[in-house]
Amino acid sequence: xxxxxxxxxxxxxxxxxxxxxxxxxxxxxxxxxxxxxxxxxxxxxxxxxxxxxxxxxxxxxxxxxxxxxxxxxxxxxxxxxxxxxxxxxxxxxxxxxxxxxxxxxxxxxxxxxxxxxxxxxxxxxxxxxxxxxxxxxxxxxxxxxxxxxxxxxxxxxxxxxxxxxxxxxxxxxxxxxxxxxxxxxxxxxxxxxxxxxxxxxxxxxxxxxxxxxxxxxxxxxxxxxxxxxxxxxxxxxxxxxxxxxxxxxxxxxxxxxxxxxxxxxxxxxxxxxxxxxxxxxxxxxxxxxxxxxxxxxxxxxxxxxxxxxxxxxxxxxxxxxxxxxxxxxxxxxxxxxxxxxxxxxxxxxxxxxxxxxxxxxxxxxxxxxxxxxxxxxxxxxxxxxxxxxxxxxxxxxxxxxxxxxxxxxxxxxxxxxxxxxxxxxxxxxxxxxxxxxxxxxxxxxxxxxxxxxxxxxxxxxxxxxxxxxxxxxxxxxxxxxxxxxxxxxxxxxxxxxxxxxxxxxxxxxxxxxxxxxxxxxxxxxxxxxxxxxxxxxxxxxxxxxxxxxxxxxxxxxxxxxxxxxxxxxxxxxxxxxxxxxxxxxxxxxxxxxxxxxxxxxxxxxxxxxxxxxxxxxxxxxxxxxxxxxxxxxxxxxxxxxxxxxxxxxxxxxxxxxxxxxxxxxxxxxxxxxxxxxx
Numbered sequence: 001x002x003x004x005x006x007x008x009x010x011x012x013x014x015x016x017x018x019x020x021x022x023x024x025x026x027x028x029x030x031x032x033x034x035x036x037x038x039x040x041x042x043x044x045x046x047x048x049x050x051x052x053x054x055x056x057x058x059x060x061x062x063x064x065x066x067x068x069x070x071x072x073x074x075x076x077x078x079x080x081x082x083x084x085x086x087x088x089x090x091x092x093x094x095x096x097x098x099x100x101x102x103x104x105x106x107x108x109x110x111x112x113x114x115x116x117x118x119x120x121x122x123x124x125x126x127x128x129x130x131x132x133x134x135x136x137x138x139x140x141x142x143x144x145x146x147x148x149x150x151x152x153x154x155x156x157x158x159x160x161x162x163x164x165x166x167x168x169x170x171x172x173x174x175x176x177x178x179x180x181x182x183x184x185x186x187x188x189x190x191x192x193x194x195x196x197x198x199x200x201x202x203x204x205x206x207x208x209x210x211x212x213x214x215x216x217x218x219x220x221x222x223x224x225x226x227x228x229x230x231x232x233x234x235x236x237x238x239x240x241x242x243x244x245x246x247x248x249x250x251x252x253x254x255x256x257x258x259x260x261x262x263x264x265x266x267x268x269x270x271x272x273x274x275x276x277x278x279x280x281x282x283x284x285x286x287x288x289x290x291x292x293x294x295x296x297x298x299x300x301x302x303x304x305x306x307x308x309x310x311x312x313x314x315x316x317x318x319x320x321x322x323x324x325x326x327x328x329x330x331x332x333x334x335x336x337x338x339x340x341x342x343x344x345x346x347x348x349x350x351x352x353x354x355x356x357x358x359x360x361x362x363x364x365x366x367x368x369x370x371x372x373x374x375x376x377x378x379x380x381x382x383x384x385x386x387x388x389x390x391x392x393x394x395x396x397x398x399x400x401x402x403x404x405x406x407x408x409x410x411x412x413x414x415x416x417x418x419x420x421x422x423x424x425x426x427x428x429x430x431x432x433x434x435x436x437x438x439x440x441x442x443x444x445x446x447x448x449x450x451x452x453x454x455x456x457x458x459x460x461x462x463x464x465x466x467x468x469x470x471x472x473x474x475x476x477x478x479x480x481x482x483x484x485x486x487x488x489x490x491x492x493x494x495x496x497x498x499x500x501x502x503x504x505x506x507x508x509x510x511x512x513x514x515x516x517x518x519x520x521x522x523x524x525x526x527x528x529x530x531x532x533x534x535x536x537x538x539x540x541x542x543x544x545x546x547x548x549x550x551x552x553x554x555x556x557x558x559x560x561x562x563x564x565x566x567x568x569x570x571x572x573x574x575x576x577x578x579x580x581x582x583x584x585x586x587x588x589x590x591x592x593x594x595x596x597x598x599x600x601x602x603x604x605x606x607x608x609x610x611x612x613x614x615x616x617x618x619x620x621x622x623x624x625x626x627x628x629x630x631x632x633x634x635x636x637x638x639x640x641x642x643x644x645x646x647x648x649x650x651x652x653x654x655x656x657x658x659x660x661x662x663x664x665x666x667x668x669x670x671x672x673x674x675x676x677x678x
Contacts, residue, residue, distance in 0.1 A: 022413075023413055023414060023415040023440075024413055024414055024415065025414075025415055025440060025477040025478075026414060026415075026471070026473050026474045026477040027474070027477070028474070028662065028663040028666035028667065029058065029663065030410065030414070031468060031471060031474055031662075031666070032056050032058055032468070032659050032662060032663065033055075033056075033410065034387050034407050034410060034468075035053040035054070035055050035406040035407055036053065036054045036055075036387070036388070036468075037051055037052070037053055037380060037387075037388045037389065037390060037404060037406060038051065038052035038053065038054060038065060038088070039051065039052050039088065039089070039090050039091075040369065040371070040378065040380055040390060041090065041091050041092055041371070042072065042092075042371050042373045042378050043072075043092050043096050043116075044092060044094060044095070044096040045096055046072055046373040046374045047071065047072055047073075048069050048070070048071060048072060048116070049069065049070050049071075049072050049378055049390060049403060049404075050067070050068075050069050050090055050091070050092060050099060051067075051068055051069075051070070051090075051390060051404065052065050052066065052067055052068070052087065052088065052090055053065065053066060053068055053406055056659045057659070058659045058660060058663065061658055061659050061660045062658075062659070063659070064083075064084050065086070065087050065088065066079060066080070066081045066082055066083070066087065067079075067080045067081045067087060067090050067099070067101065067118070068080060068404075069116070070390070070403050070404055071403075072373055072374075072376070072378060072392060072403070073392070074392070074401060074403055077403075077404055077405070077406070078117075078118075079118075080099070080114070080117070080118030081114075081118055085103050085104055085105050086102075086103065086104040086109070087101050087102070087103050088101065088102050088133075089101055089102040089133050089134060089220065091135070091136070093113065093136055093140065094136055094137075094138055094139075094140050095140060096116075097115075097116070098113045098114065098115065098116070099113065099114050099115070099116060100112070100113050100124075100134070100136065101113075101114075102131065102132075102133060102134065103123075104130075105123075108130045109130035109131055109132070110123050110124075110125045110126065110127065110130060110131060111123070111124050111125040111131065111134050111143070111145065111198070112124065122196065124195070124196050124197065124198060125145070125192075125197075125198040125199075126197060126198065126199050127145070127147065127190075127198065127199065127201065129147065129148070130147070131145045131146065131147045131190075132145070132146040132147055132148065132187055133145060133146050133213075133219070133220050134146070134220075135220060135223065135224070135225060136194070136225075137194070137225050137229035138225055138226075138227050138228070138229050139228070139229040140194055141193065141194055141229060142191055142192065142193055142194055142229060142257070143191075143192050143193075143194045143198065144189060144190065144191050144192075144223065144225070144232060145189075145190050145192070145201070146187050146188065146189055146190070146212065146213070146220075146223070147187070147188060147190055148185040148186065148187055148188075149185060149186055149187075149188045149203065150184050150185045151184060151185070151186050151207070151208075151209045152182075152184035152185075152209065153184060154168075154183060154184045155167050155168060155169060168181060170182070171241075172240065172241030172242055173241050173242045173244070173245040173574070173576065174240070174241055174242075174244045174245045174574060175574075176574060176623045177215055177216055177574050177575075177623065178215075178216040178574075178622075178623055178624055178653060178654065179216075179621045179622065179623055179653035179654070180215075180216070180623075186205075186208070186209060186210060186211040187211040187212060187213065187215075188203050188204075188205045188206075188208070188211070188212070189203070189204050189205055189212050189223065189232070189234055189255075190202060190203050190204070191204060191232070191257060204232070204255050204260075204262070205236075208238070209240050210236050210237065210238045210239075210240075211236070212234045212235060212236045213234075213235065214235060214236065214237055214250060214274075218235065218274070221274075221275045222234060222235035222274055222275055222276075223235070224276055224277055224278060225278070226254075226278045226282055227278055227279075227280055227281070227282045228282055229257075230256065230257050230258060231254050231255065231256055231257065231278075232254070232255045232257070233252060233253070233254050233255075233265075233276035233277075233278065233285060233287075234252075234253055234255070234276070235250055235251070235252060235253075235273070235274045235275065235276065236250065236251060236253055237249065237250040237251070238251065242576075245574065245575065245576040245577070246294065246576045246577050246580060247293055247294060247577060248271055248272050248290070248293055248294055248295065248296055248577050249270050249271060249272075249293045250272050250273055250274060251264050251265075251266045251267065251269075251273055252264070252265050252266045252273050252274075252276045252285075252287050253265070254276075254285075265285070265305055266287075266289070269289060269291075269303075270291070270292065270293040271289065271290030271291050271292050271293055271295065271298055272288070272289070272290040272296065272298070272300075273287055273288070273289045273290075273303075274287065274288050274289075275287055275288050275324075275326060277326050277327070277328060278328075279328050279332040280328055280329075280330050280331070280332050281332040282307075283306065283307055283308060283332065284304055284305060284306050284307065284332070284352075285304070285305050285307070286302060286303065286304045286305075286315075286326050286328070286335055287303055287326070288300050288301065288302065288303075288323060288324060288326065289301045289302075289303045293577075294577040294580060294581050295577075295581050296459075296575075296577065296578060296581075297457075297459030297491075297498055297499075299320075299321075299322060299495050300322035300323055300324055301314055301315075301316050301317075301323060302314075302315040302316040302323040302326065302335065302337060302350060303315065304335075304352070313355075315335070315350050315355070315357075316350070316357065318357075319339070319348075319357055320494045320495055321339040321340060321341060321492070321494075322339055322340060322491065323337045323338075323339055323348070324337060324338050324339070325337055325338040325368070325369050325370060327369075327370055327371055327372055328372070329372045330372065332352075333351065333352055333353060334349050334350065334351055334352065334372075335349065335350045335352070336348070336349050336360070336370040336371075336372060336377060337349075337350070337370065338367055338368065338369065338370060340461050340463060340491050340492030341359075341492055342433060342492055342493060343421070343433055343435060343461070343462060343463045343464065343486055343492055343493075344363070344364060344365060344366060344463055344464050344492070345365075345366035345367050345368070345461075345463055345464070345492075346359060346360070346361045346362060346367060347359075347360040347361045347367050347370045347377065347379065347393065347398070348360060349395075359398075360377075360393070360395065360398045361393065361398040361400075362398060364383060364419070364421075364464060365381050365382070365383045365464050366381065366382055366383060366463055366464040366465060366466075367379050367380070367381050367393075368380040368381065368382070368388065370393070372395075373392075375394070375395055375396075376392045376393055376394055376395060377392070377393040377395060378390065378391075378392060378393075378403075379391050379392075379393050379400070381400070382464070382465070382466040383419070383464040383466065384419045384435065384437060384464050384465065384466065384472050384473070385416050385417075385419055385473065386407075386411065386416075386466065387407055387466045388466065389402055389403075389404045389405065389406060389407065390402070390403045390404040391403060415440035415441065415477070416440060416473060417437055417438045417439050417440045417442065417472075417473060417476035417477070418437075418438045418442065419435055419436070419437050419438075419464075419472070420435070420436050420438070421433060421434070421435060421436075422434045422435075422436045422483070422516075422519070422520065424485070424515050424516055424519040425515070426508075426511065426512050426515050427508070427511045427512075427515060428508065432485055432486070432487070432512050432515055432516060433485070433486045433493065434462075434483050434484055434485040434486065434516050434520075435462065435464075435472075435483075435484045436481065436482070436483050436484075436520065437472040437473070437475070437476050437481070437482040437484070438476060438481055439476045439477065439479055439480065439481065440476065440477060442525075443525075444524070444525045445525070446525060447524075447525060447526065447527040448479065448480065448481045448525055448526060448527060449479065449480055449481075449527055449530035449531070449532065449673075449677040449678060450480065450481040450482070450483065450517075450520060450521070450526045450527065450528075450530070450531055450532070451475060451480050451481070451482045451483070451531075451532045451533070451534055451673070452483055452485075452513060452516065452517045452531065452532070452533045452534070452554070453470070453472070453482055453483065453484040453485075453534060453535060453539070454513060454533065454534065454535025454538075454539035454540075454542035454543055454546075455484065455486075455487070455490060455535065455538070455539050456535065456536050456537030456538045456539045456540070457489060457490070457491075457537070457538045457539075458489040458501050458505070458509070458538035458541075458582070459489050459490075459491060459498050459501065460490070460491060460538075461486075461490060461491040461492050462484050462485065462486040462487075462490050463491075463492055468662065469536075469655065469656055469662065469665060469666075470536065472484070474666065478670050478673075478674075479678070480532075480673070480677075481520070481525070481526060483516050483517060483520045485512055485513060485515075485516035487501075487509040487512035487513055487516070488500045488501045488504075488508045488509040488512055489501030489502075489509050489538075501582075502581060502582045502584075503582065503583070503584050503594045503597065503598050504597075504598075504601075505541070505545070505566075505582070505598065505601045506545055506600070506601030507601075509542075510542070510545060510546065510549065513542065513546060514546075514550070514553070517531060517533075517553060518553075521553075529555070530555060530677045530678070531553055531554050531555060531677075532554060532555065532556040532557070532558070532673055532676070532677050533546055533547075533550070533554045533556075533557050533558075534557070534558040534559075534669075534673075535558075535559065535560070535562070536559075536560035536561050536562070537560075537561050537562065537624075537625065537654065538562075538563070539559075539560075539562070540559035540560050540561050540562020540563065540625075541559075541562045541563040541564075541603060542562075543557050543558065543559035543562055543614075544557075544559055544562050544563070544564050544603035544604075544633055545601070545603040545606065547603070547606070547609075547610050547612060547614060548603060548605075548606025548607065548608075548609040548610060549606065549609065550612070552611070552612075554612055555612065555613070555676050555677055556612065556613050556614075556615075556672060556673055556675075556676035556677055557612055557613070557614040557615070558614070558615045558617070558669060558672060558673070559614065559615070559616055559617070559630070559633065560617040560618070561617070561618055561619065561622055561624075561625050561629075561630075561654055562603075562616075562625070562629065562630070562633070563602075563603070563625055563629055564602075564603050564604050564629045564630070564632045564633040564636075565602055565603075565604040565629060565632055566583070566587075566598070566599055566601065566602035566603075566604075567587045567599060567602060568626075568628070568629070568632070569625065569626075569629065570583065570586060570587060570599075572625075572626040572628070572629075573623075573624060573625065573626070574623060574624070575624070582598070583595055583598040583599065584597075584598050587599040603633075604632065604633075604636070607636045607637075607640065608640075610636070610637060610640055610642055611642065612642065613642065613643040613644065613672075613675075613676050614633070614634075614637050614642065614643075614644050614645075615644070615645045615646075615647065615668070615669075615672040616630040616631075616633045616634040616637075616644065616645070616646050616647070617630065617646075617647040617648075617649075617665070617668070617669075618630035618631075618647075618648055618649070619648075619649045619651075619652035619653050619654065619655070619656070620648060620649065620650045620651070620652070621650075621651060621652060621653040622652075622653050622654045623653075624654050625654070627648060630646060630648070631646070634646040645668070645672060647664075647665070647668050649661050649665075
């Protein structure tokens with residue numbers, strides 16, 4: 001009998017090893033097969049979570065979003081829709097009896113409703129020209145929506161006899177932004193009586209050449225109803241042209257539905273003020289606020305206004321972190337928010353009665369939201385090892401349980417590499433945190449080619465993000481170790497760490513990069529003769545810069561959407577507030593010591609030192625960093641006799657958003673690395 005059990009045990013072990021070996025490595029095709037969770041909301045009775053999931057069809061080169069529900073206490077999720085029509089802005093009607101959403105059918109984008117089981121679709125708006133987004137009033141008597149309104153003249157208004165011309169004429173700055181040319185239209189806020197056939201509405205911003213939400217990334221978190229449905233708070237930067245281009249000073253406005261009076265509640269607060277949220281009792285309003293005009297990476301502060309006293313409270317004054325994603329509890333006593341801590345995004349809460357901030361969660365992950373639902377929070381979460389899923393978080397313990405399991409069938413059959421924190425002493429003696437990602441089935445007795453990942457921003461977080469382009473697991477699956485240092489300028493390590501990089505692009509943060517790669521190169525499992533350096537945006541700038549100072553550390557470089565010529569960048573980009581803050585001013589200001597130092601760090605001034613193969617990638621619709629930057633870098637490399645490759649995407653912007661382009665990106669990326677590092 002003992003021998004029999006030994007045989008069975010041996011067979012089980014062999015089968016376990018076999019099953020483990022059968023797990024797949026992540027490929028571009030698998031990466032694009034993941035369901036991508038979008039909007040999430042909780043039913044009024046806290047019983048059901050509503051969410052969207054987007055799947056991509058590689059052959060059709062497009063995606064389809066559909067609507068799902070799952071019990072808030074756990075259980076099977078249910079698919080409510082299955083149609084190619086564009087669907088977004090999914091939300092519960094305040095009475096919980098219907099689900100509202102925006103849908104594009106027959107060439108028009110309107111508000112639709114359906115029953116909670118996905119039946120009985122009905123279009124409830126018939127607004128000429130369609131809408132952008134919407135929200136129900138809490139009392140369900142009204143509805144607000146946003147819609148593009150033409151304010152400025154275009155070429156056809158100027159020359160009505162030339163209707164086939166596609167020329168553009170501009171007289172001021174901000175003529176294009178990120179990936180869109182200014183066309184004379186602005187997103188305005190409208191209010192209508194709620195019915196099952198909404199045809200007319202009042203434009204509360206009538207005639208104003210301003211937009212809400214703010215382009216290019218603002219959503220309906222920037223617009224909210226008061227609980228009595230009598231007021232609307234919205235975010236807007238009421239500036240145009242050059243003034244808009246050099247300032248970040250957005251404001252919070254409250255519009256009274258009955259009196260038609262609009263009041264600015266953040267007048268005198270000079271930075272970004274966004275995302276207003278009324279307390280459920282209507283006595284207060286909270287929002288996110290930055291202090292300094294022109295600085296988009298300033299500390300994001302939680303502010304609260306008491307309507308009765310007029311007092312504004314800086315709630316996170318003693319917290320050296322950002323506060324985002326604000327949500328009140330129903331008793332109006334607590335605000336939950338998300339904040340970055342040492343390379344993770346965690347949930348915190350602010351107790352208004354005690355003026356106390358408490359950390360709720362503490363693990364190796366990124367929480368993206370925190371929606372109160374009784375004694376739990378509903379949140380999206382991801383990490384460097386797992387794409388976004390929906391979780392229920394216990395408010396007392398901070399522990400969570402997964403609800404959505406959208407990608408479980410893929411993940412169960414996928415080999416995932418370990419992710420570990422590594423701390424290196426920087427050249428100034430400070431601790432430099434990095435995430436190190438190891439190949440699946442990592443063998444410390446082998447030697448692996450290793451990549452230095454350079455983060456964009458430059459003021460952004462090297463946290464537990466999951467990316468569909470810069471995905472560390474697919475890099476690891478291709479046999480690479482990756483080190484991703486939170487160099488100077490990175491968020492989640494305090495504001496002093498963030499601010500050091502401004503005016504010092506070629507300074508301490510570059511030394512941080514080299515410290516990180518030199519440190520991990522001492523490990524016996526790292527092949528120090530096969531090191532690569534990759535990055536996008538400011539990370540692409542970093543690649544171009546390091547190519548001129550690396551002293552033969554690296555054998556291959558890849559830069560995506562990187563800045564090569566900083567003087568050209570200053571005059572090609574659109575958000576001048578960013579350039580003026582980080583560069584210190586224009587390059588022609590010879591009396592400005594900060595600016596003069598900043599522009600000496602332009603990578604193109606080091607091209608005489610380049611000696612390493614480089615791949616340059618860019619999107620032609622990237623107006624933030626123009627694609628000619630990649631052309632300049634590629635041309636310089638070729639003229640200097642350095643092996644180089646140029647990958648241009650005519651219809652992509654600062655990102656790569658289409659499935660087949662994404663796969664081309666990955667194949668080219670690894671083709672280049674494998675050529676020089678394996």
